[in-house]
Amino acid sequence: MARSEINRTSEMEVFVCVVEHGGFSAAARACRMTPSAVSKLISRLEARLGARLVNRSTRAFQLTPEGCTFYERVTRILADIMDAERNAGAGEQPVGRIRLNTSKSYAAHILAPILPEFLDRYPGVTVDLVETDMVIDLLAERTDVAVRAGPLKSSSLVARKLGDTAMSVVAAPSYLARFGEPVTLEDLEQHNRLGFGYARAVDGWPMKTEEGTAIVPAVGRVQASDGEGLRRLALNGVGLGRLAAFTVREDIAAGRLVPVLEHLNPGDREAFHAIHIGQGGPLPSRVRALLDFLAERGRIS
Structure with a gap:
């Protein structure tokens, strides 16, 4: 096929359609083409590029590493084309x-x-x-x-x-009334420390010690998948939580949560x-x- 006869934009659009619909048949319906036409177009594209973009099987659809890179570049190119066309008539809005x-x-x-x-x-x-x-x-x-x-x-x-934001250990007044307020690192061993249910960069609570900073594991009886979930657990008296200041500032001001162990706060910021x-x-x-x-x-x- 001569260079002038290749409609690269159409090829890109069909390839993106295949990726975003997870296969040739679904892409064919979305593009109003036959599955065989979509498959042949992708094969021609791969032949011209000299790289396999898609691993094909009867049960699975998977992009190759080259396909992933090509998809990333192509989506940006198509977005730029659409952006240019829209801006031409929309005053850059x-x-x-x-x-x-x-x-x-x-x-x-x-x-x-x-x-x-x-x-x-x-x-x-x-x-x-x-x-x-x-x-x-x-x-x-x-x-x-x-x-x-x-x-x-x-x-x-x-x-x-x-x-960035400061971090604080907080608890609901109802929790402190039941279990007391921790004052030392050793006291934390007796408390329910709410943690995240996935690995983090710092997997625990940094706390000041005489030697520097120690990481106290957050190994309580309840874990959550997100910080807002931990905040709600703390508000309901489930345990102690170490949370970002911007998420609990209003709760502290209203008395719904109370900072604890502030004298051991190392002052780290997230x-x-x-x-x-x-x-x-x-x-x-x-x-x-x-x-x-x-x-x-x-x-x-």
Whole structure:
């Protein structure tokens, strides 16, 4: 096929359709093509690229590593094309869907109060919000932006810092009335320490000692999958929780939670970042608008 006869955009669109629908038959229905036509198009694409993009079988569909890389680049190219076309007639006003992944704590305490302002500012943008504290693969989850707490590992992701927050051990007055207030590290052995049900960068509670800082395991009788779940458990008197200050500030002010062991607080802070795929290349205007908005209005303290 001559270079001038190759419709690369159509090939990209069909390939993305195959990936996002999980197979040739479903993609064929979405693209209004026959399964054999979709399969032949992907085969021609692989032959032209000189790389297998998809591992085919009767029971499973799986991208190869080359297919994953190609999908990442292609989705960005198609997004840029759509962005350019929309901006040509929309005066650079961002439009389109943003898939945002964030922790439940950030969603509840920071994002939800400011989201109406973002939607008013950008009426052409829609937000698909996914809440989880687990670290995700942005490419596999088709995520534009993720807000994450804690140290960042070196990767191909680009990060914009949204600030950091202090950490405190807190408990409900009802819990302290039943079990007493811990004063020393040894006292913690007698208390229910609420923890996370997955591995974290620091898997425990840093506490000051005469020698420096010790990590106290959070090995209570109840674990939760997210910080907001731990907060609700603490509010209901289930146990002690070590939580981000921005999530419990109002609870402490209202007397619903009480800080404990503050004299042993090492003063560590947890950083928050908005991350996205790429290394400084052009971003779709809708993604850039969200990143700028979070840096302006979604900061943590």
